[in-house]
Amino acid sequence: QQQVKQSPQSLIVQKGGISIINCAYENTAFDYFPWYQQFPGKGPALLIAIRPDVSEKKEGRFTISFNKSAKQFSLHIMDSQPGDSATYFCAASTRETSGSRLTFGEGTQLTVNP
Amino acid sequence: GAVVSQHPSWVICKSGTSVKIECRSLDFQATTMFWYRQFPKQSLMLMATSNEGSKATYEQGVEKDKFLINHASLTLSTLTVTSAHPEDSSFYICSARVVGGAFFGQGTRLTVV
Numbered sequence: 001q002q003q004v005k006q007s008p009q010s011l012i013v014q015k016g017g018i019s020i021i022n023c024a025y026e027n028t029a030f031d032y033f034p035w036y037q038q039f040p041g042k043g044p045a046l047l048i049a050i051r052p053d054v055s056e057k058k059e060g061r062f063t064i065s066f067n068k069s070a071k072q073f074s075l076h077i078m079d080s081q082p083g084d085s086a087t088y089f090c091a092a093s094t095r096e097t098s099g100s101r102l103t104f105g106e107g108t109q110l111t112v113n114p
Numbered sequence: 115g116a117v118v119s120q121h122p123s124w125v126i127c128k129s130g131t132s133v134k135i136e137c138r139s140l141d142f143q144a145t146t147m148f149w150y151r152q153f154p155k156q157s158l159m160l161m162a163t164s165n166e167g168s169k170a171t172y173e174q175g176v177e178k179d180k181f182l183i184n185h186a187s188l189t190l191s192t193l194t195v196t197s198a199h200p201e202d203s204s205f206y207i208c209s210a211r212v213v214g215g216a217f218f219g220q221g222t223r224l225t226v227v
Contacts, residue, residue: 034215043120043207043218044158089157091216099146099165102209102216104157 003027006090006105013112019077021108023090026071030092034102035064035075038087047088048075080112116142116212120219127198127226135193135222137208143188144210149181152205152221161206164191198226 006023013019023033034049050057050064050073057064063076077084090105117140127133137147145166150158162183163171170183180202182194195202207221 036218041205041221041223043118043209043221046215046217049215093216099163100211101148101160101163107155107157109155 003030003103004090004092004105006108008108009106010109011111013080013110015080015082015112015114017080017112019080019084019110019112020074021088021090021110022072022074023092023105024070024072025092025103027092027094027103028071029094030103032093032100033064033066033073034091035062036089036091036104038089038107044089077110080110082112082114085110085112116140116210116215116217118144118208118210118217118219120208120222122222123220124223125225127224129199129226130197132194132196133198133224135195135206135208135224137191137193137210137219139189139210142210142212144191144212145188146211147185147191148209148211148216149183149191149193150207150209152207154205158207161193166191195224198224200226202226 035047036044037047038044048059048062061078066073088108091102093100093102119138121136147164149161161176164183164185166185172178185191203226208219
């Protein structure tokens with residue numbers, strides 16, 4: 001059963017625009033929500049993560065918005081650049097410990113046109 | 115962030131042979147490592163959870179005799195694809211978690227010819 005649903009599947013944005021990727025989860029026990037960026041032929045790289053005790057977290061051009069009641073969270077990329085073109089995955093887990101597995105969304109292929 | 119090193123980054127092998135992929139945590143000790151498989155344009159599929167000093171836990175549908183996992187130390191886990199066949203061709207990625215996040219290796223592109 002897919003527990004984290006991600007949309008859209010693909011996204012095309014102009015340089016300087018805002019990219020928005022959304023995720024929804026079902027398991028209310030999830031308490032750690034990271035976003036990963038993956039370039040072709042590379043492993044995913046941790047971008048930013050949030051816990052449900054805050055509604056927003058910002059790091060540079062990347063912002064996570066979190067809505068606990070709606071069980072949704074989203075990634076906003078401000079001033080999108082061609083170098084941001086990659087696949088983005090949201091994920092969730094129940095505990096931020098070494099043995100806790102991540103459940104991933106389906107991924108979003110982001111293309112930023114120059 | 116923590117560094118996870120995976121080797122090799124790509125490998126081509128003949129059908130019927132075995133291939134070993136190594137995953138090392140460089141600046142931390144990982145009691146648990148995760149092995150994923152990723153098909154083109156798809157998400158990461160968890161294959162197994164590797165626990166130091168004990169047997170790995172495999173996900174449903176993953177053949178434990180084909181995908182041998184060894185986690186003999188706190189910094190090294192290996193995945194061996196035994197008797198590889200073309201359908202085993204894929205991108206394999208390892209991961210380890212620390213407080214602060216889960217970090218991934220660079221991935222290994224396996225091509226079985």
